Amino acid sequence: MNFHGKTVVLADAGREDLADRLRALGARVTDSLEEPADLWCGSEPDEDVWRLGIPMLTEADLYELLLRGTPEPGPGDFPGAGVPGGEPERVHAVLRAADWAAFVPERDLPPLRETLTALERAHGVTPAHLLATERLVERGARLRHPYARPAFGVTGAITGFALSPSGRHLATGHWHMEEERGTLQIWELATGRAVNAVAGIEGGVGWPGCVDTVQWSADGSRLALAFRTNMVGVWDPFGAWLNPYGEANVTDGNDSAATFALAPDGRSAYISMRSDHEVMGCVAALDQGHVFFAAQFGDVEGPLPELLPEPIPGEMKSRLDDGEWFFDQVWYSRDGKRLLGHDHDFACAVELPGGRMLWLAETGGPAVWSPDERLVAAVGNGRLVVLDANTGHEIGSHPVAGAPYWGMRGDVPRLAVVMEDGAGVGIHDEHGGFRYHLGIETIDGTGADPHSGQELPWAWAPSGEHGACLTSGGRVEVWSLGAEPELVRSAEAPDEATAVFWGDGDVLALAGERALRFVRAMTGEVLGDFVFDLECDxxxxxxxxxxxxxxxxxxxxxxxxxxxxxxxxxxxxxxxxxxxxxxxxxxxxxxxxxxxxxxxxxxxxxxxxxxxxxxxxxxxxxxxxxxxxx
Incomplete structure (x- = not known):
């Protein structure tokens, strides 16, 4: 970052060394916002600065920039995946001769880490490991621990989570209610370690009992959070900035987390709110700073959100109480042209822009869309129904009570239904046809109700060949789901775990309110195990x-x-x-x-x-x- 000619606000007094370093680089340093500024630095985010759109860094991150700068790429090539295995001396010689200025983490770090992991298994930690680490630290690697928190606070309970589209990272949102602040943390599944954090988020992240309060963009470059009770903002999950790209306050003071769906590009979101139209909600920008909209008063700050003015077709409207539609849970289609969701007993698809309702179906319970967006599954009134996602017409059913979970085996969807009262899991084909039953004593929460808390007791493997399920006995079971089911592995889960994710590399993430554990699905090896907000004597x-x-x-x-x-x-x-x-x-x-x-x-x-x-x-x-x- 070039500081020459920039105005930098240092919010915390007494950091003369920091001020001197900035002045030496040509920056103008001040302690107030009395005039326009290019950068603000403090211990945690400041709401007034946030609203002004001034980039914010913590003191630690600003010092990091000043102390190490930005390494320049070299003209050569780094061996990357070509680093040979074998004897330690050979690996050490290759790494010593390598052009580390040409090291590209995205390309080179994972294969190098795999090579050195194999070397450690055979020979222990060698000079090759020490050399590689020394070079990475020289290039900016930073020591980090997993318990990020606001200043003078604690990490807080996990109130939201989401697996990245690649399956390589898990995002967790935390809320320390007494401090009224929260933290976002990013975890790498391959290692089971925290790799980034944004602490001090005003008002905390998520809301007790609410789901989908953390959402990734389709390419994994942006992350949306429900925060400060009813607001929605988008952050860079791998950046240092405390600011969101943008935020929207459009729910007229709703007293719980906003129901929202992040657009595939991560630059806007559909947010549920009352309007004068029949299909409620709006699409608000999340890449243009602060957006405020109070529909009933016509108050607007920032870009005007897009409402959904198309009336509901008469036959559909007659089936709805009050002739209006609120989404209780909602998703965007991959092309960004439809909203797909439910209001508990009904499911529907809505066209964008405009909000024309394409179809409405009574399901008797919450609905979920298959990953390929061809099918809809819902369980209500003791019955699983599968619908055509383009028309809403029923194409299959089966008597069962529980919560449906879609997976994909190749290009074919598969269904698991976590049954109520710990009665196991049913595996169904794409049309709802029953295949077989898994005799798992499941946890109490099936995840059927989007307001029942952070309950995700089942996860499909990306291949669709396996599934993982939390049990009432405090374990996670991994099942092979071929022609006949087979229990592959049972591993201990953290206390009161309520959610399981199956990520890239067959790594499971097991989450509870104050615990997070990463486990290899096929071996049971624990990669990371963390309990938040421990007390010390x-x-x-x-x-x-x-x-x-x-x-x-x-x-x-x-x-x-x-x-x-x-x-x-x-x-x-x-x-x-x-x-x-x-x-x-x-x-x-x-x-x-x-x-x-x-x-x-x-x-x-x-x-x-x-x-x-x-x-x-x-x-x-x-x-x-x-x-x-x-």
Whole structure:
């Protein structure tokens, strides 16, 4: 980032070192918003700055930019997937000779990580691992822990989650109700580690009992959140900015999370709200800053949302109470030209723009669309029905009570129905025909009611050949679903887990209100296991607002009830590997810490060197020595 000629607002007083560094780069530094600014920096987001559309960074992220800059790409090629396996000396020689300036994380990091994982299995951590980590840290890898939180607060309960379209990342939204703030975290499934976070989101993320409060764009580059009770905003899931691209407040003070659907391109969303038309709701921009709209008063700030003025056709209207339609849960079609959703007992499709209702069908319960958008399934009044998604006509049914979950085997949809009262799971063909029953004692929540909480007890494998289900006994079962079903694996789930996701590489993510675990579906290997907001009986080694020196703050988290761990904020430059932790807890660091690359990939902390010290005084001495050496 070029700071020359830019005006930077430092909201927190007393950071003269930061101000001096900015001035040396040609920036004008101020502590107020009395005149236009190009960048704002503080401990967490500021609502007034947010509304003005000024880019916001935390102090730690700004320091990171100043300390390491932006590495320039080199002219050569990095071997990437061509790094050979085999003997440690051979791998070390190839990595030592490689042009690391040509390293492209998206292309090169996953295969290199696989090669070094195999090398570690055969030989342990070798000089090749240490060299690769050293080069990645030089290129900007940053130490991170999984318990991101607002300043002077805690992470908070998980109130929303969503798997990315690629299956490589999980987004979790958190809400600390007492502090009225929230946190967004991004997790890499391949490693089971947190790779990015936005802390201090005003009003928290999600709402108790509400689903779909976290949604990805079709290409995985944008992430929408229901936040601050009834607002919707879109963030960069892999960026450093605290700001959303845009936000919309259009529900006239609704007292729970907005019902919304993110458009495939991530630049707008359909949001349910009352209007003067028969099909309620509007399409609001989420890439143009702040949008406010109060339909009944005609008040508008920002771009005017698009309403849905087309009247409901007479026959359909006669079947609806009050002759109007509100979506209770809603999705966009992949081409962005239709809204698909339900209002509990009815399902419908609505054309965009305009809102013309294409069909309306009584289902008796919430409906879900197949991934290929050809079919609709719903369970209500003790009956599974499958509809043609283009016409709403029924094409199959079966008597059962529960919640339907679509999967795909090749280009053919498959259905699982998680049955009520722990009665197991039924597997059905695309037309609802019964195939066989899985004798699983399922958890109480089937996920049938979109207002029943974060309940997703079933997940299909991307191949459609397997499924995973949470059990009432606190486990997750993995089943092979070929001609005959077969139990493949049973693994322990975290306490009170309510949701399971099947991601890329056959990694399961198991989530509860305050717990998250990543498990390999086929082996049961635990990749990551985290419990949020643990309490500790001892005081942290560094006070929350204390500095380790003129530059680096302290970022502490609880290891367990007996110990804390602290890394630097930011963990770059001379503080890249600094860790304050009791000496007898070193072996536990790999379970919580990771190097993160481009806020997208994680790298095992055990593959690098850490500067481990027992207390803050030792940390300050270590930083002083490292700064002198630099």
């Amino acid at each position: 001892v005081e942290p080694p560094v006070e929350e607002d204390a500095l380790l020196d003129d530059v680096f703050g302290a970022d502490s988290f609880v290891l367990d009830e007996e110990a804390w761990c602290t890394i630097a904020a930011p963990a770059v430059g001379p503080a890249a590997g600094l860790v304050i932790v009791p000496g007898d807890r070193l072996a536990e660091l790999d379970a919580d810490l990771a190097w993160t690359v481009e806020r997208r990939f994680a790298w095992p902390v055990r593959w690098g060197r850490l500067d481990v010290v027992p207390d803050a005084e030792s940390a300050r001495a270590t930083l002083e020595r490292a700064s002198e050496e630099l």
